[in-house]
Amino acid sequence: MKEQKISENLVPEIHDIGKLINKESTGIEHNFENYPGIFKKEEVPKIKENAIWKGIREHHCQLPHEEKKKVLNKYPISRKTIILALADNLASAVSRHVKESSKHLYYYNVYKLWNPTTNITELSYAIGAHSMGKEWISKIVNFVNKKPGKEEYFKEFGEYLKKRCEDATPGCNITSLWTHSILTGKFYKILENIEIPTIDFNKKDKVCKLVNQELPEKTKLVVMKCKIKFPHYIYRTRDLNILKIRENILKKFQKNPEVLFVTSDEVIIFSIDGKILENLKKEIEKYSFYIEIKKAVFILRERKELPKEIKKAVDGVDPRELSSDPEIVKDRIKKLYRLFESKIKKKLEDIPPEKRKEIEERMVISFRKSDLYKEIEWLKSSYSEERIYPKLEDEIFSDMGICEICQLNPIKPYEELSEDERRLVEDEESKIIDKLCEKCIEIRKYGEPLRLLGEWKEGNVIWIKLTLNFEKLVEVLRQLYVDYLKSLEIQNPEEKAEIRPSVIGEFLQDYKEFLEEFSKEIHKIFDSKEKRVQDILEDMFCIKIEKLSEILNVLKIYMRVINKFFPKFNESEESPIKLVISYSNVKFPFFEHWKYLEEPKKDIDVILIGKYKGYSSINLKQLDSVIKLSRILEDKLKGMKIKASLYRLIEISEYSEELAQRLIIGDEEFVKHFPELQQILARELSLKDILTYVKILEEEYE
Amino acid sequence: MNKINSFLEYEIRAETIVLGERIKGGVYRPCCKTLRWSTITSALRKLFGNDNLHAIGLIDKYNTYYFTYSPQDKVRKVSRVPIQVEVLINIVGRIYIVEMKDNPLELPQEFNLQLGALISKGFGNSQLKLKRKISSDDVKIKKGTLATRIPEKCKDLFLIKKIMVPIYGYLFEPISETSGKYIKSLFEGSEVVGSEFLLKKDEKNEY
Numbered sequence: 001m002k003e004q005k006i007s008e009n010l011v012p013e014i015h016d017i018g019k020l021i022n023k024e025s026t027g028i029e030h031n032f033e034n035y036p037g038i039f040k041k042e043e044v045p046k047i048k049e050n051a052i053w054k055g056i057r058e059h060h061c062q063l064p065h066e067e068k069k070k071v072l073n074k075y076p077i078s079r080k081t082i083i084l085a086l087a088d089n090l091a092s093a094v095s096r097h098v099k100e101s102s103k104h105l106y107y108y109n110v111y112k113l114w115n116p117t118t119n120i121t122e123l124s125y126a127i128g129a130h131s132m133g134k135e136w137i138s139k140i141v142n143f144v145n146k147k148p149g150k151e152e153y154f155k156e157f158g159e160y161l162k163k164r165c166e167d168a169t170p171g172c173n174i175t176s177l178w179t180h181s182i183l184t185g186k187f188y189k190i191l192e193n194i195e196i197p198t199i200d201f202n203k204k205d206k207v208c209k210l211v212n213q214e215l216p217e218k219t220k221l222v223v224m225k226c227k228i229k230f231p232h233y234i235y236r237t238r239d240l241n242i243l244k245i246r247e248n249i250l251k252k253f254q255k256n257p258e259v260l261f262v263t264s265d266e267v268i269i270f271s272i273d274g275k276i277l278e279n280l281k282k283e284i285e286k287y288s289f290y291i292e293i294k295k296a297v298f299i300l301r302e303r304k305e306l307p308k309e310i311k312k313a314v315d316g317v318d319p320r321e322l323s324s325d326p327e328i329v330k331d332r333i334k335k336l337y338r339l340f341e342s343k344i345k346k347k348l349e350d351i352p353p354e355k356r357k358e359i360e361e362r363m364v365i366s367f368r369k370s371d372l373y374k375e376i377e378w379l380k381s382s383y384s385e386e387r388i389y390p391k392l393e394d395e396i397f398s399d400m401g402i403c404e405i406c407q408l409n410p411i412k413p414y415e416e417l418s419e420d421e422r423r424l425v426e427d428e429e430s431k432i433i434d435k436l437c438e439k440c441i442e443i444r445k446y447g448e449p450l451r452l453l454g455e456w457k458e459g460n461v462i463w464i465k466l467t468l469n470f471e472k473l474v475e476v477l478r479q480l481y482v483d484y485l486k487s488l489e490i491q492n493p494e495e496k497a498e499i500r501p502s503v504i505g506e507f508l509q510d511y512k513e514f515l516e517e518f519s520k521e522i523h524k525i526f527d528s529k530e531k532r533v534q535d536i537l538e539d540m541f542c543i544k545i546e547k548l549s550e551i552l553n554v555l556k557i558y559m560r561v562i563n564k565f566f567p568k569f570n571e572s573e574e575s576p577i578k579l580v581i582s583y584s585n586v587k588f589p590f591f592e593h594w595k596y597l598e599e600p601k602k603d604i605d606v607i608l609i610g611k612y613k614g615y616s617s618i619n620l621k622q623l624d625s626v627i628k629l630s631r632i633l634e635d636k637l638k639g640m641k642i643k644a645s646l647y648r649l650i651e652i653s654e655y656s657e658e659l660a661q662r663l664i665i666g667d668e669e670f671v672k673h674f675p676e677l678q679q680i681l682a683r684e685l686s687l688k689d690i691l692t693y694v695k696i697l698e699e700e701y702e
Numbered sequence: 703m704n705k706i707n708s709f710l711e712y713e714i715r716a717e718t719i720v721l722g723e724r725i726k727g728g729v730y731r732p733c734c735k736t737l738r739w740s741t742i743t744s745a746l747r748k749l750f751g752n753d754n755l756h757a758i759g760l761i762d763k764y765n766t767y768y769f770t771y772s773p774q775d776k777v778r779k780v781s782r783v784p785i786q787v788e789v790l791i792n793i794v795g796r797i798y799i800v801e802m803k804d805n806p807l808e809l810p811q812e813f814n815l816q817l818g819a820l821i822s823k824g825f826g827n828s829q830l831k832l833k834r835k836i837s838s839d840d841v842k843i844k845k846g847t848l849a850t851r852i853p854e855k856c857k858d859l860f861l862i863k864k865i866m867v868p869i870y871g872y873l874f875e876p877i878s879e880t881s882g883k884y885i886k887s888l889f890e891g892s893e894v895v896g897s898e899f900l901l902k903k904d905e906k907n908e909y
Contacts, residue, residue, distance in 0.1 A: 387868055393886065394886050395885050396872060397884075399881070407724050407871050408871070589732075591732075
């Protein structure tokens with residue numbers, strides 16, 4: 001058989017539309033190869049051939065094997081459908097098969113690892129549509145017959161796609177068909193131009209080998225995590241435009257098929273050649289930003305069976321296996337080194353000390369010839385880190401000096417500034433003129449001014465920033481996935497629980513909704529009487545507060561919203577979502593806040609600058625204790641002052657935390673007033689954390 | 703052939719120093735937390751009259767303090783808006799001076815140096831004491847995070863073998879009494895392979 005040429009547009013996103021039909025009741029396979037299943041031909045519409053139907057029918061390439069005897073007959077017989085099959089595999093939630101349970105149950109709902117619900121075994125209940133009815137099937141077939149685009153598809157079927165999991169095998173139902181469809185579309189575009197060898201399309205086994213083995217082993221994918229950073233020091237409110245510009249550059253890039261995910265400062269790119277970076281570079285040069293890149297080259301599929309000990313050292317996976325986080329390679333290198341170290345240590349234990357050096361040297365020599373060493377070397381060569389800067393001159397001759405904000409470009413002389421520009425660099429009150437370069441003046445001109453912030457001349461504010469730690473996210477989701485597989489009694493869950501891009505994509509949708517709800521709640525509470533919330537970014541706010549204790553309102557909102565969207569993060573040692581609240585007088589320079597906002601120490605950091613100097617850094621699971629503590633302190637502080645006693649204890653705790661705790665337990669007076677404090681200390685809240693919250697509450701009663 | 707003979711390591715102690723950053727925060731003036739090449743080299747060149755001298759420094763211990771003053775407009779004889787300056791206090795650090803094979807240095811064992819800004823207000827008086835002379839052959843080369851600011855063109859002088867992940871900025875280099883230029887430099891936080899003494903302490907360096 002010759003290759004079937006497809007001249008029309010194949011819409012890869014629509015390939016799994018058949019998964020919205022109940023196969024058990026209708027008999028219709030999701031690739032429609034046996035359409036109309038149990039129905040008579042005249043009961044349902046006829047398929048009108050087009051490229052989309054070809055994609056639906058040919059996106060699988062299955063051969064019978066031990067675990068799965070019944071397979072789909074149709075397979076790719078064109079270049080386009082071969083690429084679609086490859087893209088579909090890549091976008092799948094799991095690549096290593098999780099065995100079906102003996103009960104032959106299917107779970108059609110999306111089991112969100114961070115916010116799980118009960119599994120549903122009936123498709124119609126899961127998606128909220130009569131998935132076995134003639135009307136539903138007609139709707140789907142008529143829709144595809146119309147040759148729709150992807151936008152129409154998501155508009156028409158989006159709500160069902162979001163509820164239906166991509167793979168209903170128990171343990172695989174962790175991502176939605178919505179996310180899977182979007183990712184398949186993106187991977188299709190990325191792989192569109194890869195080289196496909198000439199093949200006899202009559203031979204299904206050959207095509208399957210090409211799609212499932214040869215091409216994935218040959219195709220390399222560059223995964224890049226790019227963080228856009230800036231050398232600028234933000235000190236006027238208009239300089240905060242830097243953050244807005246960065247967010248907008250990334251949003252603009254999100255439309256690119258090679259861009260898989262975007263946060264407010266980071267972008268994850270999957271690419272064959274990495275050329276996309278050139279475009280990003282051009283964008284950031286305009287504002288003197290730079291990009292911090294962590295890059296890893298992955299192959300699409302496991303290349304060979306590696307020694308078990310190597311796989312075991314990296315949690316059972318092939319060390320070269322694809323991940324959405326390139327930094328995982330760094331982690332794998334460390335783990336493999338540790339494996340070697342532990343081997344040496346074990347061996348040397350039984351060797352007399354005088355002979356150890358010689359044996360150790362011999363072991364190092366043999367290590368250099370081992371599979372383990374080759375694997376480490378391969379991984380090291382596949383991973384790199386770099387910073388891409390805009391073009392910088394070696395020397396700058398400028399009588400005026402260098403820009404006070406970016407420190408990278410010559411100052412634009414005051415005489416050359418327009419009236420509007422002069423207003424942007426001159427402080428009305430102090431008459432101090434900021435000496436800025438052309439690019440930093442452009443930044444001040446950008447977008448709408450932050451009106452409220454500009455109006456606030458006195459009083460106190462809190463800066464709030466939420467951050468998503470991508471590296472931690474992959475780690476936490478993996479552990480949650482292991483726990484889920486364990487609950488289903490699936491064998492070797494550590495080896496099977498891999499976090500593919502689809503899970504991250506699914507998570508980011510919820511994260512977006514989480515940010516929207518947090519923002520809504522913040523506005524509802526703080527804007528009730530007058531406007532006090534200045535939106536800076538989707539994940540950043542500045543609020544004018546009347547009293548310090550209002551910080552607790554933010555924490556209460558945060559606890560409520562994070563528990564609604566990500567209740568499972570409360571059970572992890574560390575949450576991937578971080579919250580920083582930094583308090584000061586409105587006139588305090590922003591860049592001092594930025595140091596804290598940009599790099600959270602723990603899950604929830606609260607910083608008090610100025611009169612009530614304080615710092616608290618706690619984990620998410622301790623937030624509950626903080627809220628309880630605030631309730632207890634609120635009651636007690638009305639009647640007495642405890643700050644002096646706490647200060648004394650904190651001084652002692654700097655030498656010995658244990659002694660300080662013992663003093664609390666032994667201090668009858670203290671125990672009498674604060675019996676609950678012992679419980680809170682038991683939850684590992686440090687005395688410093690407690691004092692910060694005492695200050696937050698005490699202001700009210702001073 | 704390596705023309706660098708050795709590094710003279712001096713301990714520096716000072717009660718107060720103001721090392722102004724180029725960046726400003728309106729009326730707030732932050733302080734640089736390291737002894738960059740430009741500050742220490744120009745102070746030493748001025749003191750010893752040697753224009754070929756190169757040095758860098760690192761601050762190991764310090765506290766901060768804030769000093770408020772109103773600079774005077776000398777023409778109108780009125781005070782301007784008060785400025786709050788960040789001051790480093792109780793500073794202990796290290797200074798490394800490059801000694802070339804063809805130009806041995808004859809520097810005193812101990813000497814005083816005026817460093818940084820607001821010297822007329824009594825800031826910046828520092829005491830330097832020779833601790834040791836490190837032969838360039840004995841300098842350990844490691845991978846780590848740079849703890850000071852060095853012009854890129856001087857990287858060989860301070861045995862920086864490789865720039866892994868840079869953080870760039872510019873340092874001022876005087877050309878004459880009244881003029882100067884800005885030279886591209888590596889800032890603290892850059893990841894490099896180079897002399898151990900330039901790197902942040904308490905880091906596990908693997909190379």
